[in-house]
Amino acid sequence: EPEVTQTPSHQVTQMGQEVILRCVPISNHLYFYWYRQILGQKVEFLVSFYNNEISEKSEIFDDQFSVERPDGSNFTLKIRSTKLEDSAMYFCASSAQVYEQYFGPGTRLTVT
Amino acid sequence: GENVEQHPSTLSVQEGDSAVIKCTYSDSASNYFPWYKQELGKRPQLIIDIRSNVGEKKDQRIAVTLNKTAKHFSLHITETQPEDSAVYFCAPMDSNYQLIWGAGTKLIIKP
Numbered sequence: 321e322p323e324v325t326q327t328p329s330h331q332v333t334q335m336g337q338e339v340i341l342r343c344v345p346i347s348n349h350l351y352f353y354w355y356r357q358i359l360g361q362k363v364e365f366l367v368s369f370y371n372n373e374i375s376e377k378s379e380i381f382d383d384q385f386s387v388e389r390p391d392g393s394n395f396t397l398k399i400r401s402t403k404l405e406d407s408a409m410y411f412c413a414s415s416a417q418v419y420e421q422y423f424g425p426g427t428r429l430t431v432t
Numbered sequence: 433g434e435n436v437e438q439h440p441s442t443l444s445v446q447e448g449d450s451a452v453i454k455c456t457y458s459d460s461a462s463n464y465f466p467w468y469k470q471e472l473g474k475r476p477q478l479i480i481d482i483r484s485n486v487g488e489k490k491d492q493r494i495a496v497t498l499n500k501t502a503k504h505f506s507l508h509i510t511e512t513q514p515e516d517s518a519v520y521f522c523a524p525m526d527s528n529y530q531l532i533w534g535a536g537t538k539l540i541i542k543p
Contacts, residue, residue: 361535362521362533362534362535362536363468363476363521363531363533364533365531365532365533368529368530375529376528376529376530378530411475411476418529419464419466419483419525420466420478420481421466421478421531423468423475423476423477423478424475425474425475426475
């Protein structure tokens, strides 16, 4: 059964550094998403992406964040200048239609 | 925006008994109602969902019921097993097609 994959599984970075989190969505899916989950808390929506552009974004997704689909398979989240409060698990998800979103295993980002 | 509440926050049941988790939402335009299961350190896993044109959907030991008038939907797990222990999240979709997540219910299955 196809699954969403994410790399790396764990990223440690210093405050102010840029990070890029990578995702490979399920191959026939058209909608892509990033979520984050601070340890022990609920999942929070960051951004949705369809037809090579952002369709929705939350208040969390400010100018420090950007997303890109650089080729036919990868979907990336970039954080330009990381802050301590960006430490969280970041999940990528994809769906064939707008419903039934399937999640990747996550990247744990630790900002020191 | 959508306001989502889940109850209870923690639920402890004896193995073999049933568990029910309730989710209330505020956006009357919501029309998609999924439940996700998250084991410790793992990804959220879609376990069942329902669209607004049906009132109940069942998949083996798991069922979801929807009351659109009252704006709530519930997850029902029958004959609970140790592997059902996890955190369960409801995440109704709002009118902007965003999943708005509840705070989660920690389900503990006692042997």
